[in-house]
Amino acid sequence: MDRLALLLATGTARGAVFALFALSLVLIWRAARIVNFAQGAMAVVATYVAFAVTGLTGSFWMGLASGLLSGAAIGFGVERGVMRFAPRDNPLAGVIVAIGLVMVLQSLLGIFFGQQHLPMRTPFDDTPIVVGGVPLLSPYDVFVLVVALAVMGALALLFTRTSLGLQLRASAFAPEVSRVLGVRVGRMVTIGWMLSAAVAALAAMLLVPTELGLNPHSTDVLFVYAFTVAVVGGLDSFAGAILGGLLVGIVMTLVTGYLGATVAPIGVLVLLVVVLLVRPGGIFSMREARRA
Amino acid sequence: MSRILPSLTGVRRTIVFGAAFTVLAIASSFVLDPFRNFQLATIAATFCATAGLTVLIGWSGQLSLGNAALMAAGGYGYALTANALTDAGVDGVPRFVLALLAAVVAAGALGLLLGLAGARLHGPYLAGVTLALVVALPAVTSVFSGVFRGDQGLQIAYDGVPPLLRTVVAVEQWQAWVAILVTGVTVTALAAVTRGRLGLRMRAVRDDETAARLSGVRAGRVKVAAFTLSAVTAGAGGAVLCFVTQSVSPGAYTLAFSLLLVVAVVVGGVGSLGGAAIGSALIVMLPWLVGWATSLLDLPSEVSQRLSGNVSVLVFGLLLIVVTLARPGGLAGLRPRTRKPSATPVVPAPADTARTDAALPAASPPDPVSSIHH
Numbered sequence: 001m002d003r004l005a006l007l008l009a010t011g012t013a014r015g016a017v018f019a020l021f022a023l024s025l026v027l028i029w030r031a032a033r034i035v036n037f038a039q040g041a042m043a044v045v046a047t048y049v050a051f052a053v054t055g056l057t058g059s060f061w062m063g064l065a066s067g068l069l070s071g072a073a074i075g076f077g078v079e080r081g082v083m084r085f086a087p088r089d090n091p092l093a094g095v096i097v098a099i100g101l102v103m104v105l106q107s108l109l110g111i112f113f114g115q116q117h118l119p120m121r122t123p124f125d126d127t128p129i130v131v132g133g134v135p136l137l138s139p140y141d142v143f144v145l146v147v148a149l150a151v152m153g154a155l156a157l158l159f160t161r162t163s164l165g166l167q168l169r170a171s172a173f174a175p176e177v178s179r180v181l182g183v184r185v186g187r188m189v190t191i192g193w194m195l196s197a198a199v200a201a202l203a204a205m206l207l208v209p210t211e212l213g214l215n216p217h218s219t220d221v222l223f224v225y226a227f228t229v230a231v232v233g234g235l236d237s238f239a240g241a242i243l244g245g246l247l248v249g250i251v252m253t254l255v256t257g258y259l260g261a262t263v264a265p266i267g268v269l270v271l272l273v274v275v276l277l278v279r280p281g282g283i284f285s286m287r288e289a290r291r292a
Numbered sequence: 293m294s295r296i297l298p299s300l301t302g303v304r305r306t307i308v309f310g311a312a313f314t315v316l317a318i319a320s321s322f323v324l325d326p327f328r329n330f331q332l333a334t335i336a337a338t339f340c341a342t343a344g345l346t347v348l349i350g351w352s353g354q355l356s357l358g359n360a361a362l363m364a365a366g367g368y369g370y371a372l373t374a375n376a377l378t379d380a381g382v383d384g385v386p387r388f389v390l391a392l393l394a395a396v397v398a399a400g401a402l403g404l405l406l407g408l409a410g411a412r413l414h415g416p417y418l419a420g421v422t423l424a425l426v427v428a429l430p431a432v433t434s435v436f437s438g439v440f441r442g443d444q445g446l447q448i449a450y451d452g453v454p455p456l457l458r459t460v461v462a463v464e465q466w467q468a469w470v471a472i473l474v475t476g477v478t479v480t481a482l483a484a485v486t487r488g489r490l491g492l493r494m495r496a497v498r499d500d501e502t503a504a505r506l507s508g509v510r511a512g513r514v515k516v517a518a519f520t521l522s523a524v525t526a527g528a529g530g531a532v533l534c535f536v537t538q539s540v541s542p543g544a545y546t547l548a549f550s551l552l553l554v555v556a557v558v559v560g561g562v563g564s565l566g567g568a569a570i571g572s573a574l575i576v577m578l579p580w581l582v583g584w585a586t587s588l589l590d591l592p593s594e595v596s597q598r599l600s601g602n603v604s605v606l607v608f609g610l611l612l613i614v615v616t617l618a619r620p621g622g623l624a625g626l627r628p629r630t631r632k633p634s635a636t637p638v639v640p641a642p643a644d645t646a647r648t649d650a651a652l653p654a655a656s657p658p659d660p661v662s663s664i665h666h
Contacts, residue, residue, distance in 0.1 A: 035416035103609025
């Protein structure tokens with residue numbers, strides 16, 4: 001029973017990270033109708049920047065801030081430099097270009113930093129606090145949860161309460177009309193990419209210290225998990241991404257805890273296939289218009 | 293392509309050309325040294341898989357990032373059957389043929405299952421599922437390590453040159469022959485199937501699923517058939533690779549290798565079998581060339597180790613981006629066009645359209661968002 005409580009608690013913290021990363025996928029999907037397969041590689045580049053800055057200044061917070069900024073910068077560069085030119089009439093082209101980006105970014109990281117796992121420490125203690133005899137969340141897990149909730153809250157405020165958020169939503173839903181009404185749609189797409197890449201960088205920076213260490217492939221599995229989350233929740237839905245993230249995080253932690261870490265990727269695959277077979281648009285999606 | 297022997301048409305033409313290319317490739321093995329013949333065999337096995345993938349992506353419009361997992365299914369099917377037959381006292385050609393059949397059936401069954409899931413999905417969803425599949429492959433082999441022997445993988449008995457040929461060819465050349473023969477038969481069959489009704493239906497579904505359905509094409513079945521077809525060729529490729537290397541392990545079928553298969557298809561020109569052959573040669577030879585070049589430079593061992601693993605991936609990634617953005621026809625699109633672009637079985641938006649777009653006055657810049665239909 002104690003074990004279950006611990007697994008549920010840590011699963012919630014991991015789920016929060018998955019949810020953040022999935023949220024970043026949803027942000028790009030809504031802004032540009034692209035599932036960005038390069039999101040993991042972009043986030044790991046930002047994490048390397050954070051790692052380097054933390055190593056130079058000795059401050060975790062400086063590293064976090066520079067990681068976020070470089071995440072946004074990478075998002076800007078990728079959208080303006082590459083993705084903008086992907087052929088729009090063929091949805092596969094965007095995926096293929098993103099795969100190319102993954103290979104370029106990861107091989108560059110491998111050339112400059114090597115393939116070994118660089119140790120990345122957590123800024124807080126990561127041993128669980130014992131509450132009433134039951135070990136639960138660690139201080140680091142609490143930090144992760146607080147940060148994730150704060151970012152989700154901030155994004156919700158941005159999208160529902162600000163003029164920028166309104167323009168972002170408008171250009172995602174009706175680009176033509178928005179343009180006629182004076183919204184700079186191209187700029188909104190770029191802002192969507194920057195926001196998204198920064199959120200993904202944050203998720204990677206929160207996750208990597210709890211794993212083996214930093215390596216050019218650190219986020220490969222995170223991407224697969226987050227993609228599953230985004231599909232479970234529906235690529236169009238922010239709430240779906242958050243609920244899906246918590247669900248996948250808890251399920252995967254339970255699978256890892258009871259069946260072993262090697263089974264987890266199989267669990268993800270099964271979950272993904274089942275959800276796609278039962279509800280291809282995701283659990284929380286709206287009905288798509290009938291086409292034939 | 294209709295310049296040579298224009299009187300030859302249809303399936304007969306495909307078979308004649310397939311046989312000619314196969315004989316040519318086998319003949320070329322005589323001028324190569326053993327290591328080159330090993331590379332030739334690897335290229336042939338890879339081509340077997342990429343041929344199916346290029347048809348899947350280019351003709352039916354389904355993107356699979358996980359065909360390495362289907363190759364692995366073929367490899368494991370081959371190794372398990374070959375080992376069982378060795379225990380039962382069967383060897384030589386019957387063992388090879390039976391194991392190859394088992395490999396094709398194993399990969400085909402997995403492909404059928406995936407295709408059934410994939411037929412309901414479009415674009416990025418199928419790519420994601422297949423990505424999850426290839427990421428889960430090491431987990432599958434270690435969870436069922438009783439059968440698949442975990443990370444270590446399976447080893448099979450050595451298949452020597454048949455006694456009759458032992459004086460004529462070395463073992464590497466023999467392996468290259470077998471690889472080329474299997475690939476030749478598989479790819480010729482694939483070409484014959486896709487140039488027929490199924491190919492037409494695949495393209496109809498790819499271009500407009502709704503219109504295809506309204507014309508009586510059962511889109512779901514066509515997609516599943518395309519996926520199964522690509523799985524069967526991947527399985528044959530995996531079996532040949534297992535035959536050549538006498539082993540199969542999850543380390544040989546990583547995500548990186550799976551993405552390389554996509555690189556081979558895209559760089560060669562999506563939908564083109566000849567392009568897939570060029571692309572397969574590229575993904576086998578370039579890493580080796582880079583390793584050879586870095587060894588010449590006399591760098592410190594750590595630097596050369598970093599370079600040898602990564603430079604080829606960097607080049608492949610850049611190729612993938614540049615080819616997709618600038619020349620969706622790939623290397624195969626470089627040959628002079630003899631047909632109308634609309635009749636070529638490549639992904640839409642050939643270079644011609646791109647050029648007309650660029651020539652438009654700047655007053656109407658290409659709109660990144662409005663042309664999305666969802």
